[in-house]
Amino acid sequence: LKAINATLAHVWNKNEYYRSKLEEAGFTEPKIDSLEQLASVPFLKKDVIRGDKMKILCVDPKEIGQVHLTSGTSGKPIYTAYTLADQYVYDLLPKYLAIFEESDEDVAAIALPYEFALPGLGFQRLFQFAFGTTVLSLGKGGYMAPVDKSLELMKEYQATVLATTPSYAALLVEQSERYGIKIGEDIRLKKIWLTGEGCSSMFRDRLEKWWGCEVSFFYGSTECGGIGIECSKHKGYHLMEGHVKVEIIDPSSGKPLPNGQTGEIVVTTLLREGMPMVRYRTGDIGYLQQNRCTCGTTMDVLHLRGRMENxxxxxxxxxxxxxxxxxxxxxxxxxxxxxxxxxxxxxxxxxxxxxxxxxxxxxxxxxxxxxxxxxxxxxxxxxxxxxxxxxxxxxxxxx
Structure with missing residues (x-):
């Protein structure tokens, strides 16, 4: 509640659009007295910010340290501006050590996009600065990142962790035979983090058999950053409650839904100063569950069911x-x-x-x-x- 109110105060004081919407909703000050009152805060919809780099910017442009963007169906991107604090301080403070077990003894291969979107740099910052892990910046099939070179680098430096998408994890292991690299012998991973695309548990099971290691899901977006992390029990995503507040709403009425009911995922970022997302409608579908996980992590669980448009x-x-x-x-x-x-x-x-x-x-x-x-x-x-x-x-x- 304190974090949400701090975010509301920040956007009230620093952004004309957010303030006008709060005032239209009847707010005379940027504060709620209970988490239930969060439902009275207006939604932020994708169409409002698509193609407009200034709409929800809450800092002086000279304070921007990094810009990411996502492309949309209309062709107009959603811009996300990060300050240096957003990148190197706030995103790294809550490390979720019970779930992330990487350390300075690991070598992490990051086969995610470094161009435009957040995933590549986001995982690189996490591994390098939060855990001291050696990073192999593979990228994902670009001009300087062909599959054979990526596999060769993973082999030479004995990568122990791979962060990539489900389809690219399948492509890498499929192509390894073509280049004479044996998975499990030349490359022996202990963990794969999947993000950027959803997939089923059966798809994940196949990847685990092919790679011979544990495969876990990480749910996030360029707009909101990290949202959920799957633990070793593989029974949903533990919410990154140090970073985000997540709600589930009825897509038609916009009303909040109780735990167990499936609806649209709405995210409020708690530590973002450049472009905070306040009640951002993600277009993803899922439901929340009060934590009962035997892994020992106390954060509640999100079950993802895909994208509304798909x-x-x-x-x-x-x-x-x-x-x-x-x-x-x-x-x-x-x-x-x-x-x-x-x-x-x-x-x-x-x-x-x-x-x-x-x-x-x-x-x-x-x-x-x-x-x-x-x-x-x-x-x-x-x-x-x-x-x-x-x-x-x-x-x-x-x-």
Whole structure:
């Protein structure tokens, strides 16, 4: 509550847009008396800040130390400005040592974008400055970061930790054989942190088998920074309560939802001075659960269910791509690359075969039957041998 009020006071005093919205909502001072009153604070929507670098800036422009941006469907980016304090002090103070076990004995390979967005630099700062870890700045498939060089660097410096996206983790291990590098022998990781894309637990299970190490999820965004960290129990994301306050709302009414009910994730940053996000509607879907985790961490748990824009409506029901992926990945003959295509309510799954003697027709029939049995969806299936790999975010859903 103190952190939220400090944030409200900061945006009230430093930003015309935030102050006008608070005053329109009936605020005469930047303060709430209880966490329940947070619901009276206006939302911050993406369309308001998209393409406008000054809208919620709360410092003099000369105080900006770093700028990140995300691209949107409209083509206009969302700018996020960080002061030096945002980068090197506030984001590193709460380290969550019960979950992050990296130390100065580790070598962390960061295969995340360093261009424009936050993930690459964010993880580099975390590992270098919070834990003293050696960092290999691999990037993610750019001009100076081809896959073979990335794998070779991980081999030469004996990387123990990898931070990357689910699709790129699959691509690296898939390409390792092509370059004569053996995962588990030449590269022996003890931990992989996945971020930047969502994926199902079955997709993660496959990565754990391929890489021979624990794989955990990290949930965050360029706009809000870190939001949730998965512990070793793999039962949801522990909220980074030193950094953010998270709410779940009904997307239609905007009203807060109780624990256990699924809705849109709303984030308020608690330690940001450059561009604080106050009740920012993320467009992600999930639900909260009061902490019952046996790992010993006391922070409450967030369960992520995907993005609103990627939900697939089949037979009048909304399905998360993560859920569909989970059941698809249960079929061992199906590879890690696939597409879900929805056209006039008909779902088509494009899938690649993986280490199988089944014909394309037999595999397609197996997928159709499995999805009908497991989730009750009748779908069309196309077996492809040429699904393109990507160095960016994997596009799996086409509506």
């Amino acid at each position: 939900m697939l409506r089949v037979n009048g029901e909304d399905y998360s791509p993560f859920l569909l992926e989970h059941f698809l990945m249960e079929i061992p003959e199906v590879g890690m690359w696939y597409h879900f295509r929805l056209n006039q309510g008909v779902l088509t799954i494009e899938a690649e075969p993986f280490q199988t003697n089944l014909s394309d027709e037999q595999l397609a029939e197996k997928i159709r039957k499995h999805m009908a049995d497991r989730i009750g969806i009748e779908c069309q299936v196309e077996i492809r041998h040429d699904i393109p790999r990507t160095f960016g975010k994997a596009t799996r859903v086409f509506v």
